Amino acid sequence: MDNAENAVAEELDLAPVREILDGYPSISRRYMIPMLQDVQAHYRFLPEEALEMVMDELGITKAQLFGVVSFYPQLRTTEPGKYIIKLCYGTACFVKGADVIGDKIHEKHHIKPGETDATKLFTLETASCLGNCGAAPMALIGDDTYNTIDPENTFEILGRYKLDEDVPEETTAE
DSSP: OOHHHHHHHHTOOOHHHHHHHHTSSSOOGGGHHHHHHHHHHHHSSOOHHHHHHHHHHHTOOHHHHHHHHHHOTTOOSSOOOSEEEEEEOSHHHHHTTHHHHHHHHHHHHOOOTTOBOTTSSEEEEEESOOSOGGGOSOEEETTEEEOSOOGGGHHHHHTTOOSSSOOOSOOOOO
């Protein structure tokens, strides 16, 4: 961790974690997953300091906590990019070019599933199914849905997203 990251880590406001924990009927292991989901919803990932607080409050070991965190792929311990790309790799999407789309994302942004690009613009995730096989191949980018993607349009679609701007207005199906 460099000095800038250390400074950010030292300044993490844990008051939201306290509010989240206090919002449950009891501090109990039975609420651990919803607590972690709520913490992640606030920070976009699970910062180490927040996990330590949850661990201490629940009276569990690091191994017990990470046994849960590592089991659920939607729980993240590293900060994701501004936009999370969920690329469907279900049978219909794969047959229609999801792997080509994945290759193009890797070519342009140098990331594979589970990774975030160096600029923190994109994090790539894959899904076994996004529930719309008739519109294969498909992907979700942030809150936007792309259906029947022509793999040759991958760069054009990704080019719509910037670090310093809001999501583009026109994000219709491809």
